[in-house]
Amino acid sequence: MPTLRRTLGLLAIPAVALATALPAATAAHAAPENATAAATSSPTVRPDAAAGGWLARQLVDGDHFESVFNGTAYPDQGLTIDAVLAFAASRGSDEAAAKATAWLAKPEIIGGYLGDGTTEAYAGATAKLLLAVEVRGGDPAAFGGVDLPARLRSLQTAEGRFSDRSQWGDYSNAFGQSLAVIALHRTPGGAPAAAVDFLANSQCADGGFPLSFGQAACTSDADATALAVQALAATGRAAKANTGLGWLTAHQNADGGFAAAGATASNANSTGLATQALLSGGRLGPGLKAWGRLVKLQQGCSADPAVRGAVAYDATGFNAGNGARATAQAVLGLAGTPLSTLSASGAAPDAPTQACPPAPATR
Template sequence: MSALRRTFGLLAIPALALATALPAATAAHAAPAAATSSPTVRPDAAAAGWLARQLVDGDHFESVFNGTAYPDQGLTIDAVLAFAASHSSDQAAAKATAWLAKPEIISGYLGDGTTEAYAGATAKLLLAAEVRGVNPTAFGGIDLPARLRSLQSPEGRFSDRSQWGDYSNAFGQSLALIALHRTPGGAPATAVDFLANSQCADGGYPVSFGQAACTSDPDATALAAQALAATGRTAKANAGLGWLAAHQNADGGFVAAGATASNANTTGLATQALLSGGRFGAGVKGWSRLVKFQQGCTTDPAVRGAIAYDASGFNAGNGSRATAQAVLGLGGTPLATLSAAGARPDAPTLACPAPASH
């Protein structure tokens, strides 16, 4: 069961001051799916509001496997980050954070800390605690920074300690650097070096470490670029951003490894990295693509504001995860500075005109 719980939502593999960067993209929001939305509800806030209303019991997400629902801590954390990125839905975020801190929930996600301890999950939860402004050294009774540091190998890699094997990768390494950068001790230089040295010859970053052929991945590159920018490796980060910009689709979206069409998850992470890294031309194109995935006033009221995974239309099976990661791109704030401070408490609803009376 531990391996199964680890799989769900760790990283299905995320506000910038966009006033000067997004006027043209805002005009693009007048696409058919969003033509009648109110300008007083930003696309990121409308998406996050929809996401908040999908929480099970108002405080968490679940994933279904073979007909059985399991708590999905990873997706719940994605939602917490999305709420902060949109500066909205703070009440939902607070409830989700409290759920994540429950002993049975946190142990099922992080492991028991001795025989089972998962690096990527620990890094992601640490980041969520920091974003929420709660004490990460006593979250659910666990010192998250200390737990994460204990999982660093001598060469700098953050690795799992588990009977199920080591599934740590560039996603977790990047999140660990970002999260530890936000702690008083900062990110260990050896860990920063390890990620920087994993860079492929073309400037991108792979998901898995140590493979014979280094293959750049857009999701991994987006997170690595943010992590390296936060920890002072500007040249390495810029190379990653350059790789992303060079691999952007003509429609502004980004294609996941092995896929043929752009999707909201990959586009959300890449757009966040580009906007937070100052690549506004490519970033605005990605932002515009995400807005076109958003469900507007002509759609079923139950899905208005949500972000579809791809151009095939909204799918309830992947809509929550697509929306959560798309909001990171729509908000544009880097993970290294993301904060829930000042977020509006309510979950905004896409404003649509009342039906015409006859």
């Protein structure tokens, strides 16, 4: 059985994948509303800002998220990184983002997430953290004592795939490959051509991209396609990216949303990533339709004040167990900024609240 460190390494998978990669009993552990995540707040009518502000107030001890395994809470570096990216996309909650980034740099936190770099090293986790540090404007070559670009490049195989180095096996997939291409594209050395080729060549015959590599049947996945499209567009593979966007458009649900692999109902995570890819890729019609679906899933002024701004995972309503994961990736779609150019520069420090009219006076 994998050790706890190996389990934590799996948290490199973006939040949307955790719904299938981890047991159903696993849930994000969030702090109560108005805990210590943000000292100040201001009302906003922007859906992305309101969602980011709510997410900031859910951070445990104001700087991280946790997940529960068999009744025990563990640090959730993956979800914390999702939140850092969401804060940048929403152009706010920068105070919370700075605290979360400092938490990620702690030796015990970064080591548990990336592996020790020798016997254990996880490609997806390294790529995701590298992207977050770049978005925050930090020094990726010396983050928490780790040279993230060098570590990631060391995990590239001869065929161009970024793979885990682990006694527990290789859990790398298309999410990690796409994030690695995007993150390395943002470095002075750029993304290796072999890595871009490997991702481009993984495209299924129908135009979408699979989550897992090397399967007998290439099965396109909305989440994997959304990330691959962004990676390929950033690295000049316009034809491949456009074909992927076409697949997304053809597989959009009637309500505007997108479903996870093997499901039919729209969810906020898949819809958030797809919306980000569509809007940044110039597919404004389907992109705005998907954006509207995310807004409908957002908790508005009629909801409990403690959850206003949060985004429900699906149409069944808000669930505290998956609300943080759903909201983090929904923000990416609500903002529409591609990961290749996402930056925290100029983000406001406070965590906004959903602007609502005052309650009517009672006698």
